Amino acid sequence: MSNSKPASAPRGIKERLIPPRRMTPAMREHTNSHQASRRKTNRRGWSFVSPLMALIIVLFVAPVLLVILMSASKWTLMGGDQGANFPENYAKVFADPLLQESIWFTLKYTLVTTLILMPLALGLALLVQESRRWNSILRTAILLPSALGIASSSLLFYALYSPQVGPLNPLLAKLGLMDAKASILGTPDSALWATVFLVVWRFAGYYMLLTMVGLQAIPGDVYEAARIDGAGRLQQFRSITLPMLRPTLAMTWIMSITGSLLAFDQFYILTKGGPNNSTVTVVQLIYKYAFETKKDLGMAAALSVLVLVALVVINFFQLRAMGVGGDEK
Amino acid sequence: MTKIRPIGRTTAIFAAMALGIAGLAACSNDNSGSTDKPTPESGIDEKPAAAGEVVMWSRAPLERQAKNAVDAYNASHDSKIKLEILPNDDVEGKVGAAVQTDTLPCLLAGDVVRVPYWTQQGVFMDINDRIDALPELKDLAVGHIDAGTYEGKKHTLPFVTDISVMVWNKALYEKAGLDPEQGPTTIKEFVEHSKAVAAVAGEGESGTYLSGQSGGALVFTLFPSMWASGVEVINADGTKAEVDSDPANAVYEAYRELNETANGLGAGSQEETGATWTAPFAEGRVGVMPYPFTAVTGMFEGNAFDVGVSGIPGTESGKVSTFLGGDALGISSSCGDVDAAWDFMSWLMTAEAQQEVFADNNDTASNLKVLADGYKDADPRTLIANDTIQYGRTPVAVNFNEAFNAAGSPWQLLVQNAVFGSGDSLAADNEAVTAILSQK
Numbered sequence: 001m002s003n004s005k006p007a008s009a010p011r012g013i014k015e016r017l018i019p020p021r022r023m024t025p026a027m028r029e030h031t032n033s034h035q036a037s038r039r040k041t042n043r044r045g046w047s048f049v050s051p052l053m054a055l056i057i058v059l060f061v062a063p064v065l066l067v068i069l070m071s072a073s074k075w076t077l078m079g080g081d082q083g084a085n086f087p088e089n090y091a092k093v094f095a096d097p098l099l100q101e102s103i104w105f106t107l108k109y110t111l112v113t114t115l116i117l118m119p120l121a122l123g124l125a126l127l128v129q130e131s132r133r134w135n136s137i138l139r140t141a142i143l144l145p146s147a148l149g150i151a152s153s154s155l156l157f158y159a160l161y162s163p164q165v166g167p168l169n170p171l172l173a174k175l176g177l178m179d180a181k182a183s184i185l186g187t188p189d190s191a192l193w194a195t196v197f198l199v200v201w202r203f204a205g206y207y208m209l210l211t212m213v214g215l216q217a218i219p220g221d222v223y224e225a226a227r228i229d230g231a232g233r234l235q236q237f238r239s240i241t242l243p244m245l246r247p248t249l250a251m252t253w254i255m256s257i258t259g260s261l262l263a264f265d266q267f268y269i270l271t272k273g274g275p276n277n278s279t280v281t282v283v284q285l286i287y288k289y290a291f292e293t294k295k296d297l298g299m300a301a302a303l304s305v306l307v308l309v310a311l312v313v314i315n316f317f318q319l320r321a322m323g324v325g326g327d328e329k
Numbered sequence: 330m331t332k333i334r335p336i337g338r339t340t341a342i343f344a345a346m347a348l349g350i351a352g353l354a355a356c357s358n359d360n361s362g363s364t365d366k367p368t369p370e371s372g373i374d375e376k377p378a379a380a381g382e383v384v385m386w387s388r389a390p391l392e393r394q395a396k397n398a399v400d401a402y403n404a405s406h407d408s409k410i411k412l413e414i415l416p417n418d419d420v421e422g423k424v425g426a427a428v429q430t431d432t433l434p435c436l437l438a439g440d441v442v443r444v445p446y447w448t449q450q451g452v453f454m455d456i457n458d459r460i461d462a463l464p465e466l467k468d469l470a471v472g473h474i475d476a477g478t479y480e481g482k483k484h485t486l487p488f489v490t491d492i493s494v495m496v497w498n499k500a501l502y503e504k505a506g507l508d509p510e511q512g513p514t515t516i517k518e519f520v521e522h523s524k525a526v527a528a529v530a531g532e533g534e535s536g537t538y539l540s541g542q543s544g545g546a547l548v549f550t551l552f553p554s555m556w557a558s559g560v561e562v563i564n565a566d567g568t569k570a571e572v573d574s575d576p577a578n579a580v581y582e583a584y585r586e587l588n589e590t591a592n593g594l595g596a597g598s599q600e601e602t603g604a605t606w607t608a609p610f611a612e613g614r615v616g617v618m619p620y621p622f623t624a625v626t627g628m629f630e631g632n633a634f635d636v637g638v639s640g641i642p643g644t645e646s647g648k649v650s651t652f653l654g655g656d657a658l659g660i661s662s663s664c665g666d667v668d669a670a671w672d673f674m675s676w677l678m679t680a681e682a683q684q685e686v687f688a689d690n691n692d693t694a695s696n697l698k699v700l701a702d703g704y705k706d707a708d709p710r711t712l713i714a715n716d717t718i719q720y721g722r723t724p725v726a727v728n729f730n731e732a733f734n735a736a737g738s739p740w741q742l743l744v745q746n747a748v749f750g751s752g753d754s755l756a757a758d759n760e761a762v763t764a765i766l767s768q769k
Contacts, residue, residue: 077425077428077429078424078450080429164597164605183600272736273736274600274737276742276745288737291422293738294731295446
């Protein structure tokens with residue numbers, strides 16, 4: 001593009017500050033070629049983005065539109081599409097007593113998981129961020145569960161919690177915490193905590209890694225300057241680490257909250273929503289509508305749309321509260 | 330900096346787009362591959378069935394009986410049946426997905442309590458004329474045919490009949506000082522026998538056992554006691570629950586009493602989701618309980634302990650009943666080779682096939698003639714079980730699965746409250762079952 005720039009000629013200060021009324025042929029040529037090249041750049045840009053656009057349209061926009069269409073239709077699992085019936089599916093979803101229970105349980109689970117997982121991940125990251133002798137082994141050990149799929153780890157814990165074959169029952173019974181024959185997954189509370197334990201075990205290393213990357217991006221000289229100014233460890237953590245880690249923390253909190261709100265696999269395998277529907281999450285309810293109880297894809301789609309809207313709203317307020325996005329404007 | 334000529338860039342873009350599309354194609358191939366992939370044990374590849382080969386779906390709990398039927402047919406016929414076994418929990422999802430994508434196999438066997446809903450939703454083909462023309466029709470047990478009858482048109486025939494019976498562990502009965510040859514003849518005796526066994530129970534042993542969180546198993550084991558007591562569990566058109574009658578309450582009270590007795594109701598009964606509910610008795614750790622007969626026949630020979638079998642009693646002596654469960658068989662509405670599929674179905678209904686496939690294997694035949702005459706050499710306990718079939722019932726309701734069988738169903742909650750909970754919400758819980766049954 002530099003070749004189209006007119007050769008620099010000596011000009012007065014006034015000429016340079018005030019735009020000329022009439023365009024000289026050279027300037028016109030400049031503008032034209034600039035526009036043409038911008039058009040060219042635009043075209044090229046679009047063609048570069050098009051594979052991604054195609055992916056987004058095929059894998060995201062089209063399914064979302066289909067789900068919205070489904071949610072406004074009588075569409076059963078075995079019977080297929082039987083025409084529009086808006087807003088019947090939504091009315092049926094709101095009339096289901098299980099909806100309120102599952103929303104309440106999902107929020108409780110999200111709160112418990114996030115409040116345990118996030119401080120733990122930060123603490124672990126602070127612990128292993130400096131490269132001391134044993135830290136690489138420690139890091140690997142903490143990260144290892146993340147290499148296991150959530151379904152596989154759920155199955156693993158299902159066996160661990162089993163009163164028939166698991167090693168935990170006799171152990172807890174010896175400590176006097178429970179009856180040896182009772183099942184760890186047998187009461188609503190213990191089923192919740194058993195699942196929270198699994199999820200913390202599975203995800204602590206993953207969030208530790210994300211937080212650690214954020215920690216290591218904080219330049220060392222900031223800490224050095226603080227030390228010279230006489231700041232203590234706690235003061236450094238409060239005034240340097242936490243503020244500078246904010247974008248990372250915002251990301252991990254949003255990932256943890258969104259992930260917990262969408263929890264499915266662990267409950268599907270570990271508790272199946274039991275005992276007596278006490279651990280049914282919202283996404284599990286979607287699955288139940290579609291494949292277990294109602295076998296009604298319309299109702300499942302209606303609840304999916306509601307969850308999607310709720311998530312967008314929650315994430316919006318979370319980003320606002322974390323002050324992310326504002327910096328970039 | 331290296332300069333790329335425009336032509337190079339364009340090529341790169343096209344290449345990238347081609348890659349993207351190829352990636353998409355690969356993705357979709359992967360997806361369809363993984364959803365359609367059969368379970369390993371069925372050993373089915375993804376090629377369409379060969380000419381003259383009909384694919385059939387059945388479910389894992391009845392695998393042995395289904396295999397016997399298909400093997401016998403394939404050995405004597407030119408056209409072949411290819412059997413695919415689905416895990417019990419995945420049946421609804423698999424069938425639903427197959428309906429959406431028009432990939433149902435020609436022959437589809439389903440749990441008899443799910444069949445009314447499938448029929449109403451148009452999963453099965455109307456084969457009313459073919460069924461009516463069957464020479465054996467009058468000899469067939471009607472439960473599985475009724476389940477697939479919608480608006481007067483028949484869609485299904487009986488495939489495998491699974492009934493529930495009362496079983497007891499003769500070794501534990503002797504240990505408890507009970508007559509090992511005499512099972513309970515009333516609900517009251519059932520409690521007495523269970524308590525007697527509980528009194529002498531060793532480590533891990535108990536009087537009886539219940540599958541507290543499996544609506545399906547609870548239906549299978551508790552309904553017969555109510556029928557034997559002369560009451561119904563649902564009304565005739567399947568829209569109203571009647572599981573709050575006095576005899577029904579007597580059944581819940583029996584289990585409630587045993588739950589309050591030390592070792593009366595086996596540990597884990599309240600949480601049992603049905604995955605392992607037959608295991609404690611099979612391992613010899615339970616005194617007496619209602620049980621699936623298909624799981625008993627394997628214990629007749631070479632078992633660690635002797636098993637006693639009788640009909641499931643009600644509140645009065647001398648009356649028994651059973652749940653006529655198992656699978657009904659129909660032709661899917663998208664089947665292309667109806668004649669080949671029908672050939673298997675009609676063959677299976679003949680007396681010879683019923684004898685070979687079911688009677689000779691101690692399993693329950695659906696042809697009543699075979700049931701009466703075909704068990705000359707059979708174990709006497711098989712005869713006892715077969716004798717209860719005449720009193721057996723199959724409840725038919727479109728929303729039966731959601732009301733009773735599904736995980737967390739209102740029926741499951743009813744039993745949980747009545748046996749393990751406060752026990753004072755029976756009427757309200759019965760209403761909750763009705764609310765599901767009466768949906769449009």
